[in-house]
Amino acid sequence: xKDQDKRMLIARRVARELRDGYYVNLGIxxxxxxxxxxxxxxxxxxxxxxxxLGVGPYPYEGEEDADLINAGKETVSExxxxxxxxSADSFAMIRGGHIDxxxxxxxxxxxxxxxxNWMVPGKxxxxxxxxxxxxxxxxxxxxxxxxxxxxxxxxxxxxCRLPLTGLAAVNFIVTEMGFMRxxxxxILLEEIAPxxxxxxxxxxxxxxxxxxxxxxxxxx
Amino acid sequence: xKDQDKRMLIARRVARELRDGYYVNLGIxxxxxxxxxxxxxxxxxxxxxxxxLGVGPYPYEGEEDADLINAGKETVSExxxxxxxxSADSFAMIRGGHIDxxxxxxxxxxxxxxxxNWMVPGKxxxxxxxxxxxxxxxxxxxxxxxxxxxxxxxxxxxxCRLPLTGLAAVNFIVTEMGFMRxxxxxILLEEIAPxxxxxxxxxxxxxxxxxxxxxxxxxx
Amino acid sequence: MNKLVRGADDAVADIANGAVLMIGGFGLSGNPExxxxxxxxxxxxxxxxISNNAGIESEGIGVLLAAGQIRKMISTYVGENKIFEQRTxxxxxxxxxxxxxxxxxxxxxxxxxxxAFFTPAGVGTPIAQGKETxxxxxxxxxxxxxLRADFALIxxxxxxxxxxxxxxxTARNFNPIMATAARVTIAEAEEVVxxxxxxxxxxxxxxxxxxxxxxxxxxxxxxxxRTIRKREPGQ
Amino acid sequence: MNKLVRGADDAVADIANGAVLMIGGFGLSGNPExxxxxxxxxxxxxxxxISNNAGIESEGIGVLLAAGQIRKMISTYVGENKIFEQRTxxxxxxxxxxxxxxxxxxxxxxxxxxxAFFTPAGVGTPIAQGKETxxxxxxxxxxxxxLRADFALIxxxxxxxxxxxxxxxTARNFNPIMATAARVTIAEAEEVVxxxxxxxxxxxxxxxxxxxxxxxxxxxxxxxxRTIRKREPGQ
Numbered sequence: 082x083k084d085q086d087k088r089m090l091i092a093r094r095v096a097r098e099l100r101d102g103y104y105v106n107l108g109i110x111x112x113x114x115x116x117x118x119x120x121x122x123x124x125x126x127x128x129x130x131x132x133x134l135g136v137g138p139y140p141y142e143g144e145e146d147a148d149l150i151n152a153g154k155e156t157v158s159e160x161x162x163x164x165x166x167x168s169a170d171s172f173a174m175i176r177g178g179h180i181d182x183x184x185x186x187x188x189x190x191x192x193x194x195x196x197x198n199w200m201v202p203g204k205x206x207x208x209x210x211x212x213x214x215x216x217x218x219x220x221x222x223x224x225x226x227x228x229x230x231x232x233x234x235x236x237x238x239x240x241c242r243l244p245l246t247g248l249a250a251v252n253f254i255v256t257e258m259g260f261m262r263x264x265x266x267x268i269l270l271e272e273i274a275p276x277x278x279x280x281x282x283x284x285x286x287x288x289x290x291x292x293x294x295x296x297x298x299x300x301x
Numbered sequence: 302x303k304d305q306d307k308r309m310l311i312a313r314r315v316a317r318e319l320r321d322g323y324y325v326n327l328g329i330x331x332x333x334x335x336x337x338x339x340x341x342x343x344x345x346x347x348x349x350x351x352x353x354l355g356v357g358p359y360p361y362e363g364e365e366d367a368d369l370i371n372a373g374k375e376t377v378s379e380x381x382x383x384x385x386x387x388s389a390d391s392f393a394m395i396r397g398g399h400i401d402x403x404x405x406x407x408x409x410x411x412x413x414x415x416x417x418n419w420m421v422p423g424k425x426x427x428x429x430x431x432x433x434x435x436x437x438x439x440x441x442x443x444x445x446x447x448x449x450x451x452x453x454x455x456x457x458x459x460x461c462r463l464p465l466t467g468l469a470a471v472n473f474i475v476t477e478m479g480f481m482r483x484x485x486x487x488i489l490l491e492e493i494a495p496x497x498x499x500x501x502x503x504x505x506x507x508x509x510x511x512x513x514x515x516x517x518x519x520x521x
Numbered sequence: 522m523n524k525l526v527r528g529a530d531d532a533v534a535d536i537a538n539g540a541v542l543m544i545g546g547f548g549l550s551g552n553p554e555x556x557x558x559x560x561x562x563x564x565x566x567x568x569x570x571i572s573n574n575a576g577i578e579s580e581g582i583g584v585l586l587a588a589g590q591i592r593k594m595i596s597t598y599v600g601e602n603k604i605f606e607q608r609t610x611x612x613x614x615x616x617x618x619x620x621x622x623x624x625x626x627x628x629x630x631x632x633x634x635x636x637a638f639f640t641p642a643g644v645g646t647p648i649a650q651g652k653e654t655x656x657x658x659x660x661x662x663x664x665x666x667x668l669r670a671d672f673a674l675i676x677x678x679x680x681x682x683x684x685x686x687x688x689x690x691t692a693r694n695f696n697p698i699m700a701t702a703a704r705v706t707i708a709e710a711e712e713v714v715x716x717x718x719x720x721x722x723x724x725x726x727x728x729x730x731x732x733x734x735x736x737x738x739x740x741x742x743x744x745x746x747r748t749i750r751k752r753e754p755g756q
Numbered sequence: 757m758n759k760l761v762r763g764a765d766d767a768v769a770d771i772a773n774g775a776v777l778m779i780g781g782f783g784l785s786g787n788p789e790x791x792x793x794x795x796x797x798x799x800x801x802x803x804x805x806i807s808n809n810a811g812i813e814s815e816g817i818g819v820l821l822a823a824g825q826i827r828k829m830i831s832t833y834v835g836e837n838k839i840f841e842q843r844t845x846x847x848x849x850x851x852x853x854x855x856x857x858x859x860x861x862x863x864x865x866x867x868x869x870x871x872a873f874f875t876p877a878g879v880g881t882p883i884a885q886g887k888e889t890x891x892x893x894x895x896x897x898x899x900x901x902x903l904r905a906d907f908a909l910i911x912x913x914x915x916x917x918x919x920x921x922x923x924x925x926t927a928r929n930f931n932p933i934m935a936t937a938a939r940v941t942i943a944e945a946e947e948v949v950x951x952x953x954x955x956x957x958x959x960x961x962x963x964x965x966x967x968x969x970x971x972x973x974x975x976x977x978x979x980x981x982r983t984i985r986k987r988e989p990g991q
């Protein structure tokens with residue numbers, strides 16, 4: 082599968098989790114794709130941690146506004162019902178547990194729901210931005226990422242090796258291979274991509290996967 | 302001197318402390334009188350801790366608005382340049398040291414600048430409202446009160462006997478007898494009401510007063 | 522997404538005996554009149570009410586107090602209410618009095634996911650008893666904890682269908698912070714418009730904090746202290 | 757009371773070498789362009805800058821960085837700036853990286869007189885090293901301290917002569933909280949009106965937080981990532 086196909090598969094699966102009235106924070110990169118895939122008939126409000134609820138799509142050419150950007154510093158637009166607030170109010174919203182769903186990428190996730198996605202020792206540290214607050218505060222955290230690294234190494238581990246972004250924070254992992262739920266017993270594989278066996282997914286995963294008794298095919 | 306004359310004398314003296322550009326919180330009762338005595342040619346902005354900067358005078362009859370009250374629950378008006386904010390923002394402003402000057406009454410003040418003005422043991426406790434926050438947060442706290450109790454007992458004490466509102470909080474005491482500054486050494490009498498001797502003021506005061514080398518007559 | 526429910530009775534239907542409520546308002550200004558009335562009519566009891574004041578005998582929270590619906594008040598000043606005094610003397614009402622700034626900040630902290638913070642207010646006073654005191658830069662501060670509630674009852678001025686709210690003048694007071702600190706926030710507004718009908722720069726409470734909304738009606742807006750000045754000739 | 761000063765050079769005249777500055781903006785959005793330029797021109801050095809990002813090479817705070825005026829940055833993300841990387845490798849720039857919510861809350865706390873508070877962000881991460889951890893309701897939190905500055909440089913949209921400020925869209929970001937947390941707050945605005953010219957319900961920064969004000973000019977408002985969608989026929 083091409084990278085772009087993997088990414089779209091993951092984004093589409095995440096989008097199926099959206100419910101009418103959800104307030105959602107989408108991370109930079111893959112998670113941003115979800116914004117274009119909101120199922121018809123429901124209203125979802127996107128939060129951007131730089132101080133906006135009701136983020137709309139990229140502006141039409143010529144309508145870009147330097148005063149209207151998302152947390153990835155991309156120009157965006159407004160939807161009716163949007164509003165603005167300062168950065169302390171924005172993170173009060175996040176930390177206070179008011180965001181129904183946050184979606185972000187990760188370098189590593191482990192069996193306890195720990196997540197690492199902000200620094201690699203030895204490389205220049207660019208900073209964690211709002212990731213630690215989102216990880217600690219979102220009511221439900223989805224990790225949306227490719228199942229393995231570019232050279233095929235596992236990203237879903239027994240225990241994270243990189244410095245953490247947050248402890249026991251992840252609720253769901255969505256990859257091109259499957260849909261996983263974090264449980265007190267470990268990582269439960271609930272859905273599996275068409276054409277894959279449980280053993281194939283396990284082979285690409287360092288963590289021991291639990292097989293859901295209701296394991297089903299991941300919808301496209 | 303009649304009570305009302307004493308109160309006006311005190312309020313007029315406090316009003317002389319106002320400077321152009323001051324942000325001031327006036328307590329309920331006597332301190333409220335100061336709002337009508339702002340010296341000509343200066344602009345002072347009154348804060349009301351229920352969420353307003355730029356409190357104006359009482360409204361004209363027929364213009365009262367239940368949505369526009371001060372912290373004493375009295376109907377007030379707006380001045381141009383006023384603004385509104387919520388109660389947490391209001392006390393952030395107070396606690397953060399942004400109010401140049403707060404004026405409040407007191408039951409007792411002592412040599413260390415301790416103040417008691419919210420409860421009398423044995424009587425029903427009504428609550429401290431915003432007094433403890435104002436006392437702790439105002440950049441400069443003026444106590445404006447009659448020098449003695451109604452039966453002539455001292456209110457300026459060696460040590461407060463009532464439960465405190467705040468520790469070492471008072472900067473100035475203004476009474477009908479004089480103008481006093483709290484110093485690390487004690488209470489310094491800087492101005493004395495016309496016709497009174499230092500000894501007469503001391504006799505009405507339990508605390509030991511320090512006599513300013515520049516002691517002068519209190520301007521009316 | 523439509524947070525608008527039919528009326529106040531529907532909005533408070535699941536508030537059960539023993540619930541912890543935040544109720545907006547400063548004195549009688551900015552009270553959720555319609556929701557308070559519905560709560561009174563419903564007859565729910567044993568309530569813990571977090572509100573700056575206790576109303577007066579015949580108005581605001583005072584009505585719930587008079588009907589014996591409140592077990593405990595967390596407030597900053599309760600001086601205007603004789604029934605409050607009476608219930609306290611009887612021992613049928615528990616009261617926790619909190620400095621107003623600490624009260625506001627504890628509510629804000631509840632909404633903002635801050636379980637505790639240090640404040641200078643109350644150091645050296647009876648309020649400090651039993652609380653951790655710690656020095657920062659040589660000055661003592663008290664540790665205070667967040668306040669949260671099962672329900673917040675909020676009075677707004679205008680709202681949109683998504684629960685975005687604006688307020689009017691000093692009727693704003695505790696309403697916006699209480700909206701953030703409850704499991705379920707129920708707002709009433711004098712006017713409800715479609716999303717987009719409020720200026721995005723002027724929305725005070727983002728809709729994320731509001732779970733239910735009603736269109737309020739028949740506002741009485743009592744005034745506690747009607748203070749006026751005389752019109753000079755020519756004004 | 758008139759907080760309007762002649763221009764940016766006058767406004768920053770007393771910012772001395774070694775000062776601690778808060779500078780508003782998220783990336784290049786909502787930067788105080790005029791004040792930054794004056795600061796650069798003045799050549800003041802050894803600055804500690806508290807700002808969410810470090811600008812890019814040729815824009816925003818990046819210009820001060822390139823000129824070697826900054827000794828230390830307290831930020832949340834500094835990825836867009838090559839000069840930042842270079843200075844860090846040289847050892848001529850110290851950096852303190854803070855989770856963005858903690859960063860914002862520490863600034864708010866600085867303005868609000870809260871010396872320290874507990875937050876869940878960063879527990880179990882390198883950020884927690886050396887910090888007090890405490891459980892509340894069975895969950896661990898870190899103790900974090902307030903941030904305050906000598907000067908805050910703020911970009912507003914509209915202002916009145918008393919320093920009341922409004923902002924525009926997401927250019928609001930850190931500006932309002934930084935305005936509260938400095939000894940001297942200097943604001944620049946695209947438009948300055950008389951008191952009464954701004955809607956009292958929509959003022960975001962009350963004038964009490966602003967000591968000096970300038971009328972900004974020649975805003976460039978660079979865009980870091982110009983993302984657009986194609987117009988469909990008929991749109």
